Structures are given as structure tokens and as C-alpha cells.
Amino acid sequence: MGGINSNTDLGVGLPLARFLEIILNPPKTYTPYPILNNLEPGVVGCIEVAYLSMHTSKVLKIQTKTKATQQSLDLLCFNHTPYHLKIFTQKSYFVYGKLSTNPYTNALQMINPKIIDKPNTITMRFDKACKKLPAFLKQDQHKTYLDFCLATLTPQNLEKLVNLGVPLQVVQHINEIFHPSMDFALAYNAHKGFCPPHLQALKYIEALAYMCALSSKTFDFPAKFSQHANTQALAEFVSNLPFALTNDQQKAISAIQNDMQGFKATKRLVMGDVGCGKTMVILASVALCAPYKSLLMAPTSILAKQIYTEALKYLPKSIKPLLLLGGTTSKQKEAFNEADFIIGTTALLYAPLDTSKVALVISDEQHRFGTKQRHTLQTLATQAGNKPHYLQFSATPIPRTLAMMGAKFIATSFLKDKPYTKDIRTHIVDKPQFNALLTHIKAEIGADKQVAVIYPLVEESETMDYLSLKEGAPYWQKRFERVFVVSGKDKDKEDIMEGFAKEGQLLLATTLIEVGISLPKLSTIVIVGPERLGLATLHQLRGRVARLGGRGYCYLFTHQPTNRRLHDFSQTLDGFEIANLDLKYRHSGDLLQGTQQSGDAFNFLDLSQDTHIIEQVSTLFS
Incomplete structure (x- = not known):
């Protein structure tokens, strides 16, 4: 089949x-038009009648006799027209409608009947x-x-x-x-x-x-550089890591290696739960591709910089990474030609660069890109019908049912094992528990940890029963030092985030930090108005804490403390289980995208x- x-x-x-x-x-x-055999009040259907007489006044009354049972049947037409006078004076015909009894005379009647040419049919x-x-x-x-x-x-x-x-x-x-x-x-x-x-x-x-x-959607294309997998560079990369790769990471890397050793250009989706180390799989893929070039597109420059830093730290010295974020100068073009791993944002799509040596194209957090951007990226390094290998990475798990359907046609690897053992406690709190929450925040900051408070809106809103980021900021700024405030509207948001990562105590933000940003010292996140967010978003936000393992805390500050959805969310840390919960409560969204x-x-x-x-x-x- x-x-x-x-x-x-x-x-x-x-x-x-x-x-x-x-x-x-x-x-x-x-609309069925059944012929009625039993003429009882309340039934709907067709009856063949013979015309007897007509009485015209405000209500048109036609007296008829049913052909099958010879019973009298009055037809009553409100708002009648000359058309009704004509069609209801035929010798015999089928009428359709609901039978009832005249409350004054007990006569059988049908109000506003229709004449039907073909009874026992269905429209x-x-x-x-x-x-x-x-x-x-x-x-x-x-x-x-x-x-x-x-x-x-x-x-x-x-x-x-x-x-x-x-x-x-x-x-x-x-x-x-x-x-x-x-x-x-x-x-x-x-x-x-x-x-x-x-x-x-x-x-x-x-x-x-x-x-x-x-x-x-799945087509077989010849690989631009087939039967190439640099196992030596991969072995060097793995041996230099200060930690062991998880089983899932090893399986994904092995699958990518097999893909590259074939003749076809692979298109693989690597689906990793929050904190499952997909960056290491990205770097292993780059090592396998060397000395040919790899190109990675990230949704934000913060994430691009983070991957670039990891590449400098862990890739073999023979593989040169390059960060490309803005317009292309002649110097950057020269650096591009010398680099083996080029990391950037959507700016890569429009840079006039020589991609003839690009053998691997990667999109990270690929669901954040539009269909057109993903297509442009995939075709960026295609030459004469020969395609580069294409890897899509995402830390947003999908429901098991969709994974089951998609995995038949799209090569898929799942990362579920976590490199670090996390112990994240999720608590649902409201105003009565706020003082206890404040005590916890002070204790974490006192232990040289960082805390984030996520607000649902930047500006004040009349329709929301929660403070906005702007309204809430003064409260925290009075009580804590080194408080950083950032939203998606800030032009310098990346500098603010980097500043917080280095020296901040408390971050006040919108859902800006949902995806990809590494804050190793972040131990606690407080999400205000969590019932307004999808469970996948809540899971991404919670995944920002305890990035290097250990104890972490997620507080859901809500005026709906008995919310069933939030309680279900608080009981599991499994992103794939949460995807199924999200599906249960939201009943889905955009497919085939x-x-x-x-x-x-x-x-x-x-x-x-x-x-x-x-x-x-x-x-x-x-």
C-alpha cells in the first residue's frame, strides 16, 4: 500500500x-419527504390529497380528503398569494408539512404546507x-x-x-x-x-x-554531496565533550549519519523536549558534514549568538563557525568563504553569499518561521536539482497522534532523555500565597540564583484582571536590586537579556524568553495570568529554569486557582504529554504547516x- x-x-x-x-x-x-401511513398529530411528511373546496380570507383554507385513508385534512396558508390559489386547486397532489389538530374543531390540519412533486425522496x-x-x-x-x-x-x-x-x-x-x-x-x-x-x-x-x-510532500532528490559523513570529526567532537550524550542524542546523530552516507538528500525533523540538548545534535551534524559547509537559521539573534558560543566551545578546532546577523560586507563575504559553519537569522536568506559548498542546511525552532522562509532556506543551496541535507529542529513537542501520522513520511528523531536531572516544582498560587512567594524569591536571589516574572501584557488593559509589565515593574524595582525589564517592543531587548544573564537578579518580561534563551542561573519563574497561555507556551517558559539540572520552581500566579487545565499541567514535566493535554483542551490549530x-x-x-x-x-x- x-x-x-x-x-x-x-x-x-x-x-x-x-x-x-x-x-x-x-x-x-x-430534507426527507416520506409518505405518511399513520396520520397522527406531530408527524412530518407527505400525504396525497384530493381537492374539495377553498375558503379565502386572511387565512387561506383548503379542504381536502386524503386519498389513502379518506380522512378530511384542512390546509391552512398564512400570507397567501395568487400562486397559492392556483396550485392548491389542482385535482390532486402531495402536500408536505407537519400534522396538527385544530384546537377549536379537533379537525386534522397542516399549516403552511408545501406541494411536493416527488414524494419519498430526499433533498x-x-x-x-x-x-x-x-x-x-x-x-x-x-x-x-x-x-x-x-x-x-x-x-x-x-x-x-x-x-x-x-x-x-x-x-x-x-x-x-x-x-x-x-x-x-x-x-x-x-x-x-x-x-x-x-x-x-x-x-x-x-x-x-x-x-x-x-x-x-516527500520527494526523493539526489544529495548535493552524497555518501559523505565525516566520522572522524564526529568522534573528535564527542570525545572532547565534558559530558556524555544521552541515548536519544546518540540515536538521532546515528540516524543523521546514515542519512548523509546515502545518495538522497535527507529531510529530517528532530523533535526535542525542552532541555533535551538539541544543540549538541546540531553540532554533531555540522561535524559530520565537514569539510563542507553547514548553514543554520535561528529565529532570533539571541539564539543565533547562543549557538555560535556553543559551537566555539565544543566543535573541533578545524571547524570554523561564523555568526552572520546583519547586512553583508565584503569582509563578511570573505569570512563566509573561510567558515565551515555559518549561523544567522533570516538575514541569511537575503545575503548574496556563495552557497556552492553548503552541504547541510538547518533551521532551529523551525516552527517560528513562515512557510515561504522555510522553502527559501531549503532551496538556498540547491544546485541543478541536487539538494543539501535539510534538518529541522524544534523544542516544541507535537501530539503523539500527529507524530504517528507524520513519521510515516518525514524522517523524524525524538529527543526525550534529558542530559541533566531536573527537579522542577510547579505551584499554582493566588493573592493569599503572594507573601510566601515573595519570601521564596528573596531566598533564591540571596543564594545567588536568578528569578523571572512573566507578565501577560506590556501595557495596562481594562479587560484584564492582572497588572501589566509597566504597572508591575515599580513594585519589584523598589524591593530588589539589579532588576531588568524587557519586552518584545524594546529595540535593545537582546542587550538587556545579555545584561541580565551576566549580572541580573530579577527579570521582568513578557513571553519573550519562551524559546531558546539559556539562563543557567535562573531557578524560578513566575508566570502571571497563565490561564491565558497555551500549555506548550507554559512548558517552554518553565523549561527556562534549572537548565543545568538541580531544583527549579515554576509559580503560576492565577485568579483561577482551581483551573483544571493548570492543575493537569502542574502534574507533568513531559513535553509530549503536555502537547497531548494542550490538544485535549485547545482542540488544535495549524496543520500541514x-x-x-x-x-x-x-x-x-x-x-x-x-x-x-x-x-x-x-x-x-x-
């Missing part, structure tokens, strides 16, 4: 992706957006979307999904969605939506469509509940 992808030809005149897209836009409403209506589906726009055979849909999703065409391995039961349920029986339509309306078996079938197709889209963090892109699938369906679909691609 490994040949399934978006372009798989089912022999239905459409690639698989388009065919599945039509299935994933099912009817919005079903389906689709969302207007369906008319804009590419498959419909590209054809001219069918004028209405309904005609196009039914001509495409015939029972015979749907059965062809079975040839791909889709269970027959799933196909049968999908078939009923587009070719409904009367019982199905009545059940849909009673249930106010699809019943569980049909919903499960749509979930299956949605997972299949997603995985097809992923499979179509970056590292597929989460996704409301799914209309039917619930990634926190539907693991069994995803596992089923995954087997089609094994």
Missing part, C-alpha cells in the same frame, strides 16, 4: 486528493463553499454542485477505495451519506448530525486525506480521542 499519495489515480477522472476532498464536504442538510443541500472546490471549478459537464457530486461519488467509484485498503464498512457508510436512505435522513435530523458510524467513516477519510497530503503543532484543520477527527482510527489508516502507508 506504500504507493498511496495525493495523486493516486482511482480511475474516477480525479486524483485521490480531489476525490477525498469532495467526500469531506458532505451535505449540510437532508440534500451543500455548503455554498463547495462551489469553489477546485475539482468542481475545473469541470464544465455539470452546472450544479449537487449533480457534479453525485456523478463523481457514485457507489461504483466509492467502491474503488476498497482497492486502496479502505475497509468496506467505511465505504458503505460514506456511500449512505451521499446516497441516503429515508431511515438515514430521518436519523440524521433526529440526531442533529451524523450518527456515530457515519462520523467514524468521515474521520477515517479525513485521516487518509491528511496522510496522503503528507506523502505527496511547520511541525504540525495542532489543528482545527480537522473538521471530523479529534486527535485526542481518535488514535485507533489514525493507527488503522497508518497501516495503508506501511
Whole structure:
């Protein structure tokens, strides 16, 4: 089944992706017109009647007799027009509506009935957006979307999904969605939506469509410098480290080495939890690539500088790192030509540099970059269709279900083992516990540790029940020395952060410090209004403390101390478990972008509940 992808030809005149897209836009409403056998008040349906007489006043009253049972039935039309006078005087016809009893005469009646030409049928209506589906726009055979849909999703065409391995039961349920029986339509309306078996079938197709889209994104390209892995430089790098690499780090490095020793340009995602040492895997990859050049793009110059410092400290002396942050001068171009490992921000994308010797391209915290930036980076060093190896690193774990789906098509390594044993205690506090929190902060600073307080906003807000960074700063500045205040708006934020790292006691900031910044002495972080942040962001912030191991503290200062989500977060330090919790509470966000963090892109699938369906679909691609 490994040949399934978006372009798989089912022999239905459409690639698989388009065919599945039509299935994933099912009817919005079903209006059944069943013929009624039992004429009881409250039932809705069609009745064949014979016209008897008409009485015209404010309310149009048509007296009829039901053909099947010969019962009298009054038809009442409010706001009638000459059109009603014409159509209701036919000799016989089918009327559709809800039966009721006249409270004054006890006569059987139907208020504002419709005349139906085709009883025992079902009318389906689709969302207007369906008319804009590419498959419909590209054809001219069918004028209405309904005609196009039914001509495409015939029972015979749907059965062809079975040839791909889709269970027959799933196909049968999908078939009923587009070719409904009367019982199905009545059940849909009673249930106010699809019943569980049909919903499960749509979930299956949605997972299949997603995985097809992923499979179509993977292409094999020849490596620019194939069968090259400098194992000698790697061994020198590893032997010079003052610590041992974790098992996960070793596995990731080994996988990258195998990639480089092949003929294909690898595209690997290295997913590391906070504090799992992904920088060491980056440096090992650079060593394997030498003497060819490696290029790394980081989201901020702070992070770029940090990686540059680590490269100077740990890489073999034969590998020369270069930090490139601004515009390119002739001197920098010359330095670029001599360097083996070039580290920069998005400025790298626009620098007129010779990338002919670049064999490895790396994006760090790659989900922070836009799709266009990632694509530009990947193609930066491509020559005549030969691509450099491309590694994407991220410290934001994704839910297990998404990892399961993505790992079938994107080479993925996971870093879960931590180089240092961390003992981070997470406490939920409110105003009554503030004095105890203050005592703790003073004790940590007294022990030559650093503390950070994270505010939700820079400026005052009328809608928020928390102080802003500006409002809160004076309180701390009166009570502590060497207080540094920084937000994303500050032009010199990097200098402020570096100043705090060297000599600060207390940092007051926004979520600026969420990703990547190393503050070895930071032992405590206080997050104000944590219920406003996603759990992944809270996890990143908490991960800033105890970077070199030991005891750390995270205080969630909230006016919602019983918040279930915060309590669940406080019980685990596992980033992958937190990603699943985030999914449970947020129900997703943007998929097929970056590292597929989460996704409301799914209309039917619930990634926190539907693991069994995803596992089923995954087997089609094994």
C-alpha cells in the first residue's frame, strides 16, 4: 500500500486528493419527504390529497380528503398569494408539512404546507463553499454542485477505495451519506448530525486525506554531496565533550549519519523536549558534514549568538563557525568563504553569499518561521536539482497522534532523555500565597540564583484582571536590586537579556524568553495570568529554569486557582504529554504547516480521542 499519495489515480477522472476532498464536504442538510401511513398529530411528511373546496380570507383554507385513508385534512396558508390559489386547486397532489389538530374543531390540519412533486425522496443541500472546490471549478459537464457530486461519488467509484485498503464498512457508510436512505435522513435530523458510524467513516477519510497530503510532500532528490559523513570529526567532537550524550542524542546523530552516507538528500525533523540538548545534535551534524559547509537559521539573534558560543566551545578546532546577523560586507563575504559553519537569522536568506559548498542546511525552532522562509532556506543551496541535507529542529513537542501520522513520511528523531536531572516544582498560587512567594524569591536571589516574572501584557488593559509589565515593574524595582525589564517592543531587548544573564537578579518580561534563551542561573519563574497561555507556551517558559539540572520552581500566579487545565499541567514535566493535554483542551490549530503543532484543520477527527482510527489508516502507508 506504500504507493498511496495525493495523486493516486482511482480511475474516477480525479486524483485521490480531489476525490477525498469532495467526500469531506458532505451535505449540510437532508430534507426527507416520506409518505405518511399513520396520520397522527406531530408527524412530518407527505400525504396525497384530493381537492374539495377553498375558503379565502386572511387565512387561506383548503379542504381536502386524503386519498389513502379518506380522512378530511384542512390546509391552512398564512400570507397567501395568487400562486397559492392556483396550485392548491389542482385535482390532486402531495402536500408536505407537519400534522396538527385544530384546537377549536379537533379537525386534522397542516399549516403552511408545501406541494411536493416527488414524494419519498430526499433533498440534500451543500455548503455554498463547495462551489469553489477546485475539482468542481475545473469541470464544465455539470452546472450544479449537487449533480457534479453525485456523478463523481457514485457507489461504483466509492467502491474503488476498497482497492486502496479502505475497509468496506467505511465505504458503505460514506456511500449512505451521499446516497441516503429515508431511515438515514430521518436519523440524521433526529440526531442533529451524523450518527456515530457515519462520523467514524468521515474521520477515517479525513485521516487518509491528511496522510496522503503528507506523502505527496516527500520527494526523493539526489544529495548535493552524497555518501559523505565525516566520522572522524564526529568522534573528535564527542570525545572532547565534558559530558556524555544521552541515548536519544546518540540515536538521532546515528540516524543523521546514515542519512548523509546515502545518495538522497535527507529531510529530517528532530523533535526535542525542552532541555533535551538539541544543540549538541546540531553540532554533531555540522561535524559530520565537514569539510563542507553547514548553514543554520535561528529565529532570533539571541539564539543565533547562543549557538555560535556553543559551537566555539565544543566543535573541533578545524571547524570554523561564523555568526552572520546583519547586512553583508565584503569582509563578511570573505569570512563566509573561510567558515565551515555559518549561523544567522533570516538575514541569511537575503545575503548574496556563495552557497556552492553548503552541504547541510538547518533551521532551529523551525516552527517560528513562515512557510515561504522555510522553502527559501531549503532551496538556498540547491544546485541543478541536487539538494543539501535539510534538518529541522524544534523544542516544541507535537501530539503523539500527529507524530504517528507524520513519521510515516518525514524522517523524524525524538529527543526525550534529558542530559541533566531536573527537579522542577510547579505551584499554582493566588493573592493569599503572594507573601510566601515573595519570601521564596528573596531566598533564591540571596543564594545567588536568578528569578523571572512573566507578565501577560506590556501595557495596562481594562479587560484584564492582572497588572501589566509597566504597572508591575515599580513594585519589584523598589524591593530588589539589579532588576531588568524587557519586552518584545524594546529595540535593545537582546542587550538587556545579555545584561541580565551576566549580572541580573530579577527579570521582568513578557513571553519573550519562551524559546531558546539559556539562563543557567535562573531557578524560578513566575508566570502571571497563565490561564491565558497555551500549555506548550507554559512548558517552554518553565523549561527556562534549572537548565543545568538541580531544583527549579515554576509559580503560576492565577485568579483561577482551581483551573483544571493548570492543575493537569502542574502534574507533568513531559513535553509530549503536555502537547497531548494542550490538544485535549485547545482542540488544535495549524496543520500541514511547520511541525504540525495542532489543528482545527480537522473538521471530523479529534486527535485526542481518535488514535485507533489514525493507527488503522497508518497501516495503508506501511
